[in-house]
Amino acid sequence: DADVTQTPRNRITKTGKRIMLECSQTKGHDRMYWYRQDPGLGLRLIYYSFDVKDINKGEISDGYSVSRQAQAKFSLSLESAIPNQTALYFCATSDADRGSTDTQYFGPGTRLTVL
Amino acid sequence: AQKVTQAQTEISVVEKEDVTLDCVYETRDTTYYLFWYKQPPSGELVFLIRRNSFDEQNEISGRYSWNFQKSTSSFNFTITASQVVDSAVYFCALRVVNDYKLSFGAGTTVTVRA
Numbered sequence: 001d002a003d004v005t006q007t008p009r010n011r012i013t014k015t016g017k018r019i020m021l022e023c024s025q026t027k028g029h030d031r032m033y034w035y036r037q038d039p040g041l042g043l044r045l046i047y048y049s050f051d052v053k054d055i056n057k058g059e060i061s062d063g064y065s066v067s068r069q070a071q072a073k074f075s076l077s078l079e080s081a082i083p084n085q086t087a088l089y090f091c092a093t094s095d096a097d098r099g100s101t102d103t104q105y106f107g108p109g110t111r112l113t114v115l
Numbered sequence: 116a117q118k119v120t121q122a123q124t125e126i127s128v129v130e131k132e133d134v135t136l137d138c139v140y141e142t143r144d145t146t147y148y149l150f151w152y153k154q155p156p157s158g159e160l161v162f163l164i165r166r167n168s169f170d171e172q173n174e175i176s177g178r179y180s181w182n183f184q185k186s187t188s189s190f191n192f193t194i195t196a197s198q199v200v201d202s203a204v205y206f207c208a209l210r211v212v213n214d215y216k217l218s219f220g221a222g223t224t225v226t227v228r229a
Contacts, residue, residue, distance in 0.1 A: 033215075042219035042221045050215070088158065090160060092160075103150070106152070
């Protein structure tokens, strides 16, 4: 089974709709992240969470919100989707324990299209 | 602020050719980590390697090798004897110590033709 899973894998929605993307991990990592990927721009950080009570905005958080329901679950919400939020979304996890590399491991991605 | 530049947008090679992907980074921090990730056509991001700034030893893993040179702020990636399965987008990334943020390059699309 994959260590980091994302649901749904693909989603088409309409402008103005609320949508939630979910991420679960079995790696036991404390830190979780949400990124979006746009062609030619690499990945950009939306939100990150170092533990259940610690959630922080990344470089492009406007229009998004997150919820860390448990150590293993981190959800990304688009309250009112707009077409320029069409992108590939990735969840990632890393281990912040002393001595760890804090390397980020990514989920399979969710392809979101907003019409 | 950190910056990663992958100047090559696309590279196309014939199977069995070698291909080198360039990565140049900018940071004022003296301790940092460099990464390479692979994104095959299926879309997932696969971690390939992490290199610490204080370890300039080059690394080889099968057909993959990495050349880290602090003097030129470069962390280049070479695929030897490329195969069709190497076709993917490859991302270079940088993180400074005590910071959460991974700064990604724009990616290089590698196409290996049979």
